[in-house]
Amino acid sequence: MQNIVFSTDISEALDNVLTVKSFNRIFVIVDENTRRLALPLVNSGHVEHAHVITIGAGEVNKNLNTLTHVWIELGTNGATRHSLIINIGGGVVTDLGGFAATTFKRGLPFVNCPTTLLAAVDAAVGGKTGINFAGMKNEIGCFAKASDVIISTGFFSTLPIEEFKSGYAEMLKHAMLSDTAAFHALLDIDFNRISGEWLLTQLKTSVKVKADIVQRDPHEQGLRQALNLGHTVGHAFESLALQRGKPVPHGYAIAWGLVVETILSRLLRQFDSNHMQRLATFVRENYGIFNITCDDYAELLHFMHHDKKSMNGEINCTLLNSCGNVNTGNTIDPSDMKAALDIYRDLMHI
Numbered sequence: 001m002q003n004i005v006f007s008t009d010i011s012e013a014l015d016n017v018l019t020v021k022s023f024n025r026i027f028v029i030v031d032e033n034t035r036r037l038a039l040p041l042v043n044s045g046h047v048e049h050a051h052v053i054t055i056g057a058g059e060v061n062k063n064l065n066t067l068t069h070v071w072i073e074l075g076t077n078g079a080t081r082h083s084l085i086i087n088i089g090g091g092v093v094t095d096l097g098g099f100a101a102t103t104f105k106r107g108l109p110f111v112n113c114p115t116t117l118l119a120a121v122d123a124a125v126g127g128k129t130g131i132n133f134a135g136m137k138n139e140i141g142c143f144a145k146a147s148d149v150i151i152s153t154g155f156f157s158t159l160p161i162e163e164f165k166s167g168y169a170e171m172l173k174h175a176m177l178s179d180t181a182a183f184h185a186l187l188d189i190d191f192n193r194i195s196g197e198w199l200l201t202q203l204k205t206s207v208k209v210k211a212d213i214v215q216r217d218p219h220e221q222g223l224r225q226a227l228n229l230g231h232t233v234g235h236a237f238e239s240l241a242l243q244r245g246k247p248v249p250h251g252y253a254i255a256w257g258l259v260v261e262t263i264l265s266r267l268l269r270q271f272d273s274n275h276m277q278r279l280a281t282f283v284r285e286n287y288g289i290f291n292i293t294c295d296d297y298a299e300l301l302h303f304m305h306h307d308k309k310s311m312n313g314e315i316n317c318t319l320l321n322s323c324g325n326v327n328t329g330n331t332i333d334p335s336d337m338k339a340a341l342d343i344y345r346d347l348m349h350i
Helices: 010-019 032-037 064-076 091-106 117-123 153-158 161-178 180-187 196-216 223-228 231-243 250-269 273-287 294-305 334-347
Strands: 003-007 026-031 051-055 084-089 110-114 128-133 136-143 148-152 315-322 325-332
Touching: 003 010, 003 196, 010 110, 010 148, 026 032, 026 064, 026 091, 032 051, 032 084, 051 064, 051 091, 064 091, 064 128, 084 091, 091 110, 091 117, 091 128, 091 136, 110 117, 117 161, 117 196, 136 231, 148 153, 153 196, 161 180, 161 196, 161 223, 161 250, 161 273, 180 273, 196 223, 223 231, 223 315, 223 325, 231 250, 231 294, 231 315, 250 273, 250 315, 250 325, 250 334, 273 334, 294 315, 294 334, 325 334
Parallel strands: 003 148, 026 051, 026 084, 084 110, 110 148
Antiparallel strands: 128 136, 315 325
C-alpha cells in the first residue's frame, strides 16, 4: 500500500521516510521552476548530496526527448537498481520522473514530493506515470506507484493563484464523487482567504477519496474509471489548446470538462440541474472560459475518440446520477456530446 504522509515540514517528513530505506545513491528530479523555488525549502541531509536532474518546466516538456535526457543523466551518473529517485515538482515531474524510474534498469524505487496542489491530489497519488506523445496527452506510460508520497502545504506558498486553482479543480472532482455536502462546501471557498489548517484538512479528505478508489482498482479495470470524471472532455480541451499553440493548465481544462460532463449527466442521468448550474457559475467566475465554436466540435470529438479510455474508438465518459452516485463506462453518442458542448457555451456565456 502506498505510504502517504501529510506534513507542514517537508524536510522532517522526508528524513523520516528516507531513514528507514536502503539505497546506494539518491537522484532528485526537478524542473527549472521547482529547482529555484521548491528545492531550497528541502533542508534534508539525505538530499544535500543527491545528484539533481533538471528538466524543462511545463507540459510541453513532458515528452520523449526529456525522458531520454533523464535516462542519460541516470546512466552517466551511476544509477543502479539500488538507487532511489525523489521527484520534487508538479504533475509533469512526478509523471515523467515516475516513468523514468520505472523503466530505467527495469525499475528503480521512487518517492514523490508534489509541489503543486494539483500534483498533490492527482498526479503524485495513484500510480500513473507517463509522457505525452504524438500530440496526445499521457499516450505512453505505465502503472507504477511511488513507495511514498509526501504532501506538504509548505510548498504551496510558492504557487501563484492560477496554479492553486488548477489543483482545486481535482478536489472538486473528488468532492463530486463523494457526496453533495462535500461538493457544496468546496464551492463556498473564497480564494483570497484560505487557512493552512483548513487546506490540510481538505487535502486529507480529497486524497483519501482517490487513494481508496485506487486501492480497490489499481489498474483501472472498473471502479477507478470514476476518477475520469471531467477528463474525457478536459483532455480534449487540453489537446486542442496545445494544437492552437496556447496551452492551458491541466486543472483549468478539467474544470471546463467537469462542466460538460455534468451537463451530460443532466441530459442522460437526470443529474440535479441546480447543481449543474452552480458548478458552471463557479467555474466561469473562477476559471474563466475555454472559447470554442461549432467549428471546433469535429476536432474535439477526434481527440475524444482517441482518448485512452476508448476501447474501440467510442467516446467514453464517467457520469453522475448524483453526487456520490457514479456511473462509469458510458458510451456517448457524438450528437449528445455536441448538444452538451452547445449548452456549455450557453452556460459559459460564449
